Structures are given as structure tokens and as C-alpha cells.
Amino acid sequence: MLTIRSQSHDYTVEEYPLLGKALTSVTGGKGVFFLIDRAVFRHHVTAFSDNVPEETCILIEASEEQKSFERLPSIFLELLARGLKRDGTLVVIGGGVLQDIGCFIATVLFRGVRWELIPTTLLAQADSCIGSKSSINIGSYKNQIGTFYPPHRVLLVADVLKSLPWDQIRSGLGEVIKLQLIEGGAGFNELMNDLELVTPESGWEVISKWVKRSMAVKKPYIEQDEMDRGIRNILNYGHTFGHAYESATKYAIPHGIAVLLGILTATYLSVRLGLVPFSHYQDLKQRLFPWCCPYGDLLVKADRPNIFDAIRHDKKNTGDAVNCILTKGAGRMEKVKVDFPGDLMPAVEQFIAQEMVKGA
Amino acid sequence: MLTIRSQSHDYTVEEYPLLGKALTSVTGGKGVFFLIDRAVFRHHVTAFSDNVPEETCILIEASEEQKSFERLPSIFLELLARGLKRDGTLVVIGGGVLQDIGCFIATVLFRGVRWELIPTTLLAQADSCIGSKSSINIGSYKNQIGTFYPPHRVLLVADVLKSLPWDQIRSGLGEVIKLQLIEGGAGFNELMNDLELVTPESGWEVISKWVKRSMAVKKPYIEQDEMDRGIRNILNYGHTFGHAYESATKYAIPHGIAVLLGILTATYLSVRLGLVPFSHYQDLKQRLFPWCCPYGDLLVKADRPNIFDAIRHDKKNTGDAVNCILTKGAGRMEKVKVDFPGDLMPAVEQFIAQEMVKGA
Numbered sequence: 015m016l017t018i019r020s021q022s023h024d025y026t027v028e029e030y031p032l033l034g035k036a037l038t039s040v041t042g043g044k045g046v047f048f049l050i051d052r053a054v055f056r057h058h059v060t061a062f063s064d065n066v067p068e069e070t071c072i073l074i075e076a077s078e079e080q081k082s083f084e085r086l087p088s089i090f091l092e093l094l095a096r097g098l099k100r101d102g103t104l105v106v107i108g109g110g111v112l113q114d115i116g117c118f119i120a121t122v123l124f125r126g127v128r129w130e131l132i133p134t135t136l137l138a139q140a141d142s143c144i145g146s147k148s149s150i151n152i153g154s155y156k157n158q159i160g161t162f163y164p165p166h167r168v169l170l171v172a173d174v175l176k177s178l179p180w181d182q183i184r185s186g187l188g189e190v191i192k193l194q195l196i197e198g199g200a201g202f203n204e205l206m207n208d209l210e211l212v213t214p215e216s217g218w219e220v221i222s223k224w225v226k227r228s229m230a231v232k233k234p235y236i237e238q239d240e241m242d243r244g245i246r247n248i249l250n251y252g253h254t255f256g257h258a259y260e261s262a263t264k265y266a267i268p269h270g271i272a273v274l275l276g277i278l279t280a281t282y283l284s285v286r287l288g289l290v291p292f293s294h295y296q297d298l299k300q301r302l303f304p305w306c307c308p309y310g311d312l313l314v315k316a317d318r319p320n321i322f323d324a325i326r327h328d329k330k331n332t333g334d335a336v337n338c339i340l341t342k343g344a345g346r347m348e349k350v351k352v353d354f355p356g357d358l359m360p361a362v363e364q365f366i367a368q369e370m371v372k373g374a
Numbered sequence: 375m376l377t378i379r380s381q382s383h384d385y386t387v388e389e390y391p392l393l394g395k396a397l398t399s400v401t402g403g404k405g406v407f408f409l410i411d412r413a414v415f416r417h418h419v420t421a422f423s424d425n426v427p428e429e430t431c432i433l434i435e436a437s438e439e440q441k442s443f444e445r446l447p448s449i450f451l452e453l454l455a456r457g458l459k460r461d462g463t464l465v466v467i468g469g470g471v472l473q474d475i476g477c478f479i480a481t482v483l484f485r486g487v488r489w490e491l492i493p494t495t496l497l498a499q500a501d502s503c504i505g506s507k508s509s510i511n512i513g514s515y516k517n518q519i520g521t522f523y524p525p526h527r528v529l530l531v532a533d534v535l536k537s538l539p540w541d542q543i544r545s546g547l548g549e550v551i552k553l554q555l556i557e558g559g560a561g562f563n564e565l566m567n568d569l570e571l572v573t574p575e576s577g578w579e580v581i582s583k584w585v586k587r588s589m590a591v592k593k594p595y596i597e598q599d600e601m602d603r604g605i606r607n608i609l610n611y612g613h614t615f616g617h618a619y620e621s622a623t624k625y626a627i628p629h630g631i632a633v634l635l636g637i638l639t640a641t642y643l644s645v646r647l648g649l650v651p652f653s654h655y656q657d658l659k660q661r662l663f664p665w666c667c668p669y670g671d672l673l674v675k676a677d678r679p680n681i682f683d684a685i686r687h688d689k690k691n692t693g694d695a696v697n698c699i700l701t702k703g704a705g706r707m708e709k710v711k712v713d714f715p716g717d718l719m720p721a722v723e724q725f726i727a728q729e730m731v732k733g734a
Contacts, residue, residue: 087512090518094513122510124520125519125520125601152450159482160482160485
């Protein structure tokens with residue numbers, strides 16, 4: 015069991031072998047209601063029907079459209095109509111979209127209600143389930159609304175990962191890899207060697223091990239800088255470019271894989287700015303690129319103006335400068351203001367044109 | 375200048391003689407946008423047009439309907455479209471409704487943006503402008519959604535109170551009186567004597583003095599218990615009944631006057647429960663009742679079931695018990711669980727039937 019310190023309240027991460035065990039361990043007392051990813055519910059319908067009263071379950075479509083401010087009222091009203099009270103508990107079960115919706119609702123309903131989280135994707139288990147953040151879309155604006163409010167407990171169920179498609183596993187591994195690069199120790203090599211054992215059918219113990227190792231890397235950053243105003247920014251390594259690649263390909267690239275492509279871009283830019291030798295980039299590309307295939311092809315086909323617009327409008331950019339997390343080597347990431355037309359644009363152009371073509 | 379400590383950030387309360395001076399003192403740097411009560415804007419149109427670029431002003435109807443979650447998207451989208459950025463500032467100008475809307479938006483936009491508040495009603499100046507809370511309606515549920523996020527600065531302009539209707543002044547004085555009763559010192563008598571100088575046309579210096587005295591009483595409660603989980607509950611003295619009286623009369627009774635009627639009810643109930651002698655209630659009624667007229671009449675006409683439903687569904691009640699702030703005398707308020715059918719209902723029935731009829 016891991017304990018995370020937070021400005022709102024400390025919280026624990028606990029492991030359960032099976033979903034049913036986790037469901038019966040929810041510590042809500044009276045008035046527990048569940049927000050559940052519809053696909054997760056379908057896949058584990060027996061675990062739910064055996065352990066949870068049907069009338070306490072609200073099923074949510076886990077789509078980007080659902081994660082919008084305009085769609086929240088129906089969920090709030092459903093919870094209030096079914097009888098959630100200020101001393102009740104909201105249990106959120108799903109991946110990133112469910113976490114965003116559930117966290118936002120738990121933050122503002124009764125000015126904060128107890129909530130517990132059962133993350134069901136590798137991305138959510140290894141990365142997003144700790145750190146307090148929610149992000150909500152409004153109109154055509156992505157992730158501009160949000161809150162900081164961690165769950166009161168995180169319940170990790172390794173078993174639920176077994177039903178995920180391979181690309182979702184790879185996507186989660188993208189953030190796992192990022193965290194070991196940020197850590198900068200021997201973990202990265204150990205991880206990349208371990209990952210050779212992971213296939214769509216096997217390697218669950220390996221994944222479970224790296225979920226916990228990922229949290230151990232992330233914990234000090236979110237505890238020191240929960241509101242993401244300083245040192246925690248480092249965790250955005252690869253994200254300025256990754257977000258832009260996702261958006262410019264209409265989310266055809268899974269998030270964690272876009273982050274890996276973003277890490278390669280940031281490292282490539284770091285080389286061009288003289289921060290790190292080219293050999294560091296080459297080594298990294300050799301290790302990471304196999305985990306990105308075939309999504310590099312989509313980058314080559316993506317409209318460059320869409321990519322550049324997305325980078326400029328990233329919510330981390332204030333005014334005209336573009337803030338990037340660049341690298342001076344493993345474990346040495348830094349926030350750097352990069353000149354957009356002079357340095358960033360040509361580096362991204364060249365990265366995609368020369369590094370993402372097949373066989374490069 | 376007063377400084378208030380808060381978990382989010384400390385903030386100051388500063389006095390300005392005129393609205394124009396306050397407007398030009400906004401410390402936003404680049405990207406300042408104003409959310410303004412439409413009626414306040416109309417009344418002070420010269421101060422605004424002389425000091426604030428028109429394209430930065432968004433006018434809001436200060437109604438209970440506007441304070442609903444479903445109506446927020448258009449305001450968020452207007453702010454984003456006009457160019458508010460995460461390093462910008464939102465300036466909120468108005469009474470309680472504007473403060474609720476502005477505070478909620480500032481809490482969740484970019485996960486928290488700088489905001490400054492110019493409260494323009496006596497209720498807002500003397501009470502709500504400090505303490506961090508926002509309350510938002512959703513569907514038919516009142517104030518069930520909200521946040522804790524204080525402004526970064528409060529700018530007090532005594533001059534704007536001069537344009538308020540007399541009932542709004544009286545309403546604000548309700549909370550001023552409540553705070554002196556909670557304080558329990560000589561302030562209550564001093565206040566009630568001072569108030570004899572206040573008429574619809576005069577007494578601004580007196581009011582200005584008691585705005586500051588009110589903040590001084592409230593400050594330690596909100597600093598010690600910003601999230602309203604303990605000692606701050608005391609500030610709800612009169613509110614369980616006051617809210618019910620407002621709701622059962624469709625908000626025909628101004629908030630602060632309903633609070634005064636609620637204080638009399640809570641004290642009457644305290645007498646029936648043997649907490650305080652009847653003479654204490656009698657003294658209080660003699661001092662407070664003139665400030666409630668003629669709204670006691672509306673209570674007599676109000677449907678009792680509406681009043682009782684509202685008390686039971688007050689968001690401070692968890693489960694079946696009804697929590698009330700009762701009194702053992704001036705300065706001695708306590709949270710008490712009251713038996714609803716056995717004690718509370720007959721006390722309220724009798725209070726309205728015997729104490730609110732004319733000449734009682």
C-alpha cells in the first residue's frame with residue numbers, strides 16, 4: 015500500500031487481485047454510487063451484478079465528447095435523483111475519461127464529496143490515477159476546465175488489464191517509459207529489457223511490477239508540486255508534441271504512443287539546440303521507435319499547420335513563448351522557452367520528414 | 375487593509391473611495407476581463423466607460439436562474455473567445471449571484487485563474503466577499519454544486535452601496551447583526567444603537583464601520599475552518615430556518631431578513647429545549663423584529679409543508695437528523711441535532727403562529 019500526500023487529503027493506493035474484491039472493499043458507508051465506463055461494465059458484468067446493487071450504477075460512454083462540460087448536468091442530476099448525499103461516496107471505474115468526469119464531479123458536488131477510483135486502463139493505473147487532476151472540454155476547447163482533487167482511495171486491480179486491446183497496453187507503457195527516462199537511473203534499461211517479455215498475451219507480472227515502479231517515480235513530483243506550477247512540469251516531457259500529434263491526427267494515435275513520439279521530438283529538438291549529443295537521440299530512437307509503430311506513418315500524413323496550431327495553443331503556453339520540456343540526457347529534463355518559428359518549427363518539420371519515414 | 379489566510383492563497387481586502395479608482399487599481403497585467411452585474415453596470419456606466427475597455431466587459435443578469443450550472447457554458451465560452459488566458463485575471467463586480475458565478479468559473483477555468491472581487495451589495499461586502507465559497511444551482515437543486523476558492527483581492531467601494539434599495543441595505547444588516555450576536559461582546563448593543571442613525575437616505579459612515587467590524591468577526595472562523603467542517607458552521611446561525619423561509623416564500627423575503635427571522639426561530643427553539651431563558655428571546659425579538667417588518671407576515675401566509683420540506687432537505691443535513699445552530703446566549707452558539715417531528719416542527723409552528731402575527 016502506497017500513501018500519497020495531498021493538499022486536500024492524503025490517500026492510499028491499494029492492490030486487489032480481482033474486481034469483485036475491490037468492489038466489496040469500497041469504504042463508503044451509506045450512500046455509495048458508481049460511475050462506470052459502459053465497456054468495462056459489459057466486460058465484467060458478473061463481477062458487478064454479484065457485488066453492486068444495480069440501482070447504484072450509472073454507466074457512462076467513455077468518449078472525448080462525453081468529457082465535456084455541457085454533458086455533465088445529466089450525470090449530476092442522475093446522482094442527485096438517485097440519492098447521493100454529502101456524506102455519501104462516489105466510486106469511479108474506468109480509464110482517463112471516467113477519471114476526468116468523476117474527479118470533476120466529486121470536486122464540485124457539495125463542494126467536494128468522498129470518491130474512490132478503480133482505474134481500468136494501464137495509462138490510468140500507471141500514471142493518471144495519482145496526482146489529483148481533472149480535465150474537461152467545453153465547446154471546441156479541449157481540457158481548459160478542471161480541478162485538483164484526488165480520490166480518497168485508489169484501488170488497483172491488475173486483473174482488469176487483461177481484457178485491454180494491445181494498443182491500449184502499449185499506450186500505457188508510453189507513460190511508464192517516460193517516467194523511467196525522467197527518473198534517469200538504471201530503471202530505463204531494466205524496463206526496456208523486461209518489456210521484451212511483454213506480448214499481447216503475456217507478461218502481466220512484468221506490467222504489474224512497472225505500474226508500481228511508475229507510481230514511485232511520480233509520487234515525489236506530485237507531492238512537492240500538486241498544483242503543477244513548478245517541478246511537476248517535468249512530467250510533461252513529450253506532452254507538448256504528443257498532444258499536438260494526437261489532436262492533428264484526430265486522436266488516431268493512442269495517448270501514450272503520441273507521448274513516445276513527443277519524447278523523440280523533444281529529444282531531437284534538444285540535439286538541435288545543443289543540449290544533448292546526437293548519439294543520445296539515436297539510442298533512444300532505437301529503443302522507443304518499435305513501440306510507436308506504425309503510428310509514425312500517421313505523423314507523416316498529418317497536416318503540419320494542424321500540428322503547429324496545436325503546439326501554439328497548448329494550455330501550458332502563456333503569451334507568445336512556447337514552453338517545452340527538453341532534455342540534457344536521462345534524468346536531466348528542463349523547462350525551456352523555445353523560439354517558435356526559429357527553432358521549434360524547423361525541428362519538428364525535419365523530425366517528421368527524416369525520422370518518421372519508414373526504415374529511417 | 376485586511377489580510378485573510380486561505381489554503382489556496384492569502385488575499386487582501388482593500389478600500390477604495392470610488393468605483394473608478396477600484397477599476398483602475400486591478401492588478402491583472404495583461405488579459406483582464408470583467409464579469410459585471412448588468413444593473414451595476416447601468417448604474418455606474420460612466421465609471422466603467424471611463425476606466426475599462428468595452429470589449430473586456432461581459433454583463434450578467436444577476437438572477438437565481440442565471441446562477442445555474444446549465445447557464446455557465448456561455449460565460450466560459452465568451453471569456454475564452456475574448457481571449458482570457460491562464461495568466462490573465464477575471465474581475466467580478468456585483469453581489470452574491472455574480473460572486474457565486476465568478477468564483478466557480480475562476481476555480482475551474484485552467485484549474486484556477488486569478489480573480490479579484492468588487493462586491494456591490496451590503497451582503498457581499500459585509501459577509502460573503504470573504505470566505506472562499508461559491509454555490510451553484512443545477513436542475514431544481516439549489517446550491518448543491520460549489521467550490522472553495524477566494525479571490526486574490528477584494529476591493530471594497532463604500533460608494534456603490536448608496537444606490538441600493540433600502541431592503542437590500544436591511545438585508546445586508548441582517549448578516550451584520552448575526553455576526554455581532556455570534557461575537558457576543560458589547561458590539562451587538564453598540565450596533566443596534568448605531569443602526570438607529572441609519573435610514574434609507576443616510577448613515578453611510580455607520581454602515582462602512584460595521585462592514586469592517588463584520589469582517590473582523592468572520593475572519594478567524596474562515597481562517598480556522600475554511601472548508602466549513604467544524605467551527606465555521608456557527609456562522610450558519612439562523613440559516614437553516616432562514617433558507618427555508620426564503621425558499622417557502624419563493625425568495626420574497628430578502629436573504630438577510632430571512633436570516634434575522636431564522637435567528638429568532640433558532641432562539642425560540644433554544645428556549646423550548648431549555649438552552650436559554652425566555653427573557654433572552656424576548657430581548658432579541660424586541661431589538662430585531664423592527665428590522666424584519668413586514669416580512670413576518672409572509673411567513674404567516676407561507677405553506678408550512680414547504681417550510682418543513684426545505685428544512686429537511688437543507689444541504690447541511692446528513693441522513694435523518696436535522697442539524698441546527700442553537701444558542702445558550704449571546705456568543706454561545708452550538709451545533710445541535712434536533713429531533714425533527716418531536717422538537718423542531720412544533721417549535722416552528724408555534725413561533726410563526728404566536729410570534730409573527732401582527733402586534734405579537
